[in-house]
Amino acid sequence: MPNTDRPSTAGKITFGATLPIQDVDFENVKEYAQFCEKAGFDSVWCYDHFFPYDGTKPTQNFFECFTTLTALSMVTRRIRLGSLVACNNFRHPALVAKMSSQIDVLSNGRLDLGIGAGWFREEFDAYGYEFGDTNDRLGRLEEGLEIIKRMWLEHSPSFEGKYYRIKNAVNEPKPIQKPHPPIWMGGSLTRILRLTARYADGWNLGFYQSNTPEGFTKKNSTLNALCQNYGRNPAEIRRSWHGLLILGKNESDLERKAQQYKHLALGYPPIQATAETCEREIRKFTRVGVTDFFIRFPDPLDFETLQTFAERIIPTFAT
Numbered sequence: 470m471p472n473t474d475r476p477s478t479a480g481k482i483t484f485g486a487t488l489p490i491q492d493v494d495f496e497n498v499k500e501y502a503q504f505c506e507k508a509g510f511d512s513v514w515c516y517d518h519f520f521p522y523d524g525t526k527p528t529q530n531f532f533e534c535f536t537t538l539t540a541l542s543m544v545t546r547r548i549r550l551g552s553l554v555a556c557n558n559f560r561h562p563a564l565v566a567k568m569s570s571q572i573d574v575l576s577n578g579r580l581d582l583g584i585g586a587g588w589f590r591e592e593f594d595a596y597g598y599e600f601g602d603t604n605d606r607l608g609r610l611e612e613g614l615e616i617i618k619r620m621w622l623e624h625s626p627s628f629e630g631k632y633y634r635i636k637n638a639v640n641e642p643k644p645i646q647k648p649h650p651p652i653w654m655g656g657s658l659t660r661i662l663r664l665t666a667r668y669a670d671g672w673n674l675g676f677y678q679s680n681t682p683e684g685f686t687k688k689n690s691t692l693n694a695l696c697q698n699y700g701r702n703p704a705e706i707r708r709s710w711h712g713l714l715i716l717g718k719n720e721s722d723l724e725r726k727a728q729q730y731k732h733l734a735l736g737y738p739p740i741q742a743t744a745e746t747c748e749r750e751i752r753k754f755t756r757v758g759v760t761d762f763f764i765r766f767p768d769p770l771d772f773e774t775l776q777t778f779a780e781r782i783i784p785t786f787a788t
Contacts, residue, residue, distance in 0.1 A: 474578075474647055482786040483761045484778075485512030487553060487711075489769030490532040491521060495540070497769060498532060502541050504772055506548035508779035512581065513541070514553035514763050519596060522589045523735060535568050542576035550576055553711065553763055554583035554655035554673065558598050558606060562613035563635050566620035573644035580644070582617075583653035583673060586610040586661070607660050608632060614652070614668045621649040653709070657688055659695075666695040671707035673763065680712055681738055686757045709761035710754050713739035716747060716766070716774050730767035744781045751782065 486505050488498055502513045517534040538550045550572070555565065565584075573580040586606040587593065593600040600606075612630040619626035620640040627636045644650050651670040654661055665672045674680050674688060685708075693703040713734045717723025720743060727741050742750045751762065766774055 480788055481760070482755055482788075483511040484783050484786075485514050485549070485551065485761065485763045486510055486775065487763060487765045488513050488515045488537065490516060490530075490537060492529050492531075493769055494530065495532065495537075498537060499541065499544055501769060502545055502548065504775060506545050508776055509783055510548060510775075510779060511761075512549035512551055512763070514551040514581075514583070517552055517555045517559065518589065519592055522592070523732070535572070538572055538580070539568075539575065542572055542579070545576075545579075547579075549579045549581055551581035551653065551763075552583045554585040554653065554675075556587035557584055557610045557613045558587045558593070559596075562616040562633060563620060563638050563640075565613070566617045566638075566640055569617070569650060570621065570640055570642060570644045573646055573650050574642050578644075578646045578650075580646070580650045581653055581671070582650050583655055583671075584610070584614070584617075585655035603658075605632075607658070607664075611664055614664065618649065618652075618668065651707075653707075659691060662688065662692045663695050663698075665692060665706065666701055667699045669706060671709060671761065673709045673711050675711050680710065682753045682757045685710070685754065685759065689758045707760045708758050709763055710759045711763040712737060712765065714747075714764045714766060714778075715739055715741045716778060717741075717743045719743055726767070733765070733767050744777055747778070747782050748785045751786075755786070 489501055490498060505513050515534045515537050520531055534552050534555060538552065541550055569580060569582050590600050609632045612633045616628050616633060616635055619628060620638055621644055625637040625639045628634060652668060653671040653673050654665040654669040655673045655675050657674055672692060674685060689708060692706070696703045696706070713730070715723065715726050715730055717726050723741060723743055740750050768774070
């Protein structure tokens with residue numbers, strides 16, 4: 470029988486890894502996800518971009534989010550699969566509702582849908598999507614969330630909005646997680662936090678200058694206050710840290726890696742630690758409310774570091 474209930478994460482600190490999707494073969498992506506599953510990570514997450522947002526161009530492959538998650542749903546068994554985060558404007562929300570329902574069924578209830586408004590204008594322009602202004606993108610996102618949830622929960626919903634409309638939109642099969650797959654909102658704008666308080670099960674701050682314990686505390690307080698407007702218990706919403714984590718074998722190895730990979734942090738503060746100091750650095754975030762870590766490890770083929778993190782760090786946060 471399918472597992473229809475979401476797994477309980479109350480009081481638990483979870484650890485996920487972002488998938489390598491650039492300049493690799495799909496066998497590398499599959500091996501990475503399977504290794505994370507075997508090592509004991511809770512989740513893997515796929516970016517929703519069509520090409521790099523760091524100013525470079527891929528020299529070979531760059532894998533798309535939803536098709537990658539679909540493929541991984543068939544070659545993994547336990548680990549959760551998430552989008553970090555899906556760009557609402559890239560696909561009509563009715564299609565996202567349909568695709569995400571299908572992935573949840575294929576994975577036996579392991580999908581987390583992260584979604585946001587999009588920000589990388591070059592990508593919009595290259596693929597012919599209207600970028601619009603911030604208010605337009607956030608307005609589309611709000612209507613998109615309404616459509617997705619209705620199509621997950623109702624038999625044949627209709628919706629008429631400023632940006633989108635559906636009419637008797639049948640969505641079968643429905644997701645098997647009940648009441649529906651977790652929704653994660655990505656972003657730091659106040660309106661994103663407002664949408665999180667209204668619609669979401671989790672919030673991801675992402676790669677931002679404020680992605681420090683102090684910056685997170687400020688944004689987290691805003692989200693807690695906004696929850697009151699919608700009658701939400703703030704404790705119902707998971708809070709995640711997403712960024713680059715550089716793990717060294719010792720101080721000299723850490724210094725070398727920090728120089729080698731600093732460009733991957735995109736100017737934002739990474740976590741830099743040795744195996745002996747990493748727990749202490751992570752606890753700086755758990756003490757201010759972070760419940761989930763979606764980690765970008767810099768080398769997609771460095772399974773030794775993944776194994777070290779899984780063996781030395783993850784068990785120290787087990788409840």
